[in-house]
Amino acid sequence: MDSGYYAACTALVSRTEALDTIANNLANASTVGYRAQHNVFSSVLQDASNASQSPINQAMNSFGILSGTTLDQSQGALQKTGNNLDLAIQGSAYFVVQTPNGEMYTRNGGFQLSSKGQLITGAGDPVLGASGPITLPPGEVSISADGTISSQGAVAGKLKLVQFPPGTNLTSSGETYYAAPPKTEIPATDSTIKQGMLESSNVNPVASMVELITAQRSAEMMQRALTMFNSEMDKTATQDLPKVS
């Protein structure tokens, strides 16, 4: 049938997928350390051999699909909590966490203590220091801007902070954990730790709402286009054309 029919159909599917991402961003607008996802649309040619086709054919067979989601790496707002084990990163660095699925990275610095006195995340995984998991001494701890942990004047360890070269693809893994391709992490240089603060989600509600409306209206347009293909053109083909004589 008409390739335009499939183009509209593909676009409709991609808009519904886009809505899922927008819904996830808005649902996580209050999640500490959450990085917003942005939709990436791209056009694909129906068939790679179409390269030799005429421009009009290429235009007709170029479908818009949701090809990917990228993480927004902008800084979220810092909010004060006054809790000694709440840490926010100002800059592009990530904390390193030892999970059952290997090392993961997080910006969510709402840390706690395990029964063994180790610094753990809210999900219970140890936070890594320069030399493995960090065990805190009893009593009040203070954490300096470069991640050095000290208690009553004695240094107890240093948080491992890493950053990634621009364009590194981080994978969201839930629990505000992110995974990175192997051997991409480099020591953080531009970041400071703020003790007693947390970084809020960097979701922009205004932009998300605009994306939501755009996705919805664009889906409506595709639906309208599909209806036209479905009713008007097919009607012409099956009912009106035979009457022409």
Added chain:
Amino acid sequence: MFHALYTAASGMTAQQINLDNIANNLANASTSGFQSRRVQFSDLLYQSEIMPGAAATQQTTVAAGLQIGLGTRPGNTEIIQTQGDLSSTGNPLDFAIQGSGFFQVMLPNSQIGYTRAGSFQPNQQGILVTANGDQLQPAITIPANATNITVGSDGTVSATLPGQTNASTVGTIQLAMFANPGGLNSVGNNIYLPTLASGDAVVGTPGGSDGSGSIQQGMLEQANVNIVDEFVNMILAQRSYESNSRVVKAADEMLQGLNQLAQ
């Protein structure tokens, strides 16, 4: 599209719990020694349709993966540890802690509970107890005929007896500290219990350098609820709930449009 409905529902549920917590903070804005809590959220699993860095061809990899998140969930409620305002009561048995320590009290089940509510009274035996009758630990007995009671910033309690010019020490208040006070378990009546997350209590003398703080006699610590912050959080929770319900509406309308396609 069906994800969007459930994702938005998870956001609405999360904001509902957020509002419940804000309501409790506001309801306790006048509870002395109350420490407010804040809900922490975390994102749920992702459906990875294309993994970032997956091979697009033998030579190239995809620039950005396609990951669809499935919503949010409330992770934990942590206790906010900021100092509450101290208000003067003039009652010699009202103590406020300026610092991060906790009073230790003996609960009816002989367990030690921890509190920052420092309003004490002597019971029939003259032992200092909280408003719920739990004894301050270590127990301090105020002589029945004491004319004047003084508590130093280091927790030394001294009483002046009739006919004496010098006050005599009747006990010392000790303060407990936790490595992670945010992980304490609130059991109501201003009492906290230690958990694996908070670590065990480290008992120290007030006024020292350990950060447990000093005792202020004749003062009470007000709840550390910041009314303005709570109202701002309430508005945010409400608007976030609305934006999630807007997603539900959008998804519903798109589904409705789809159903009409078939007509």
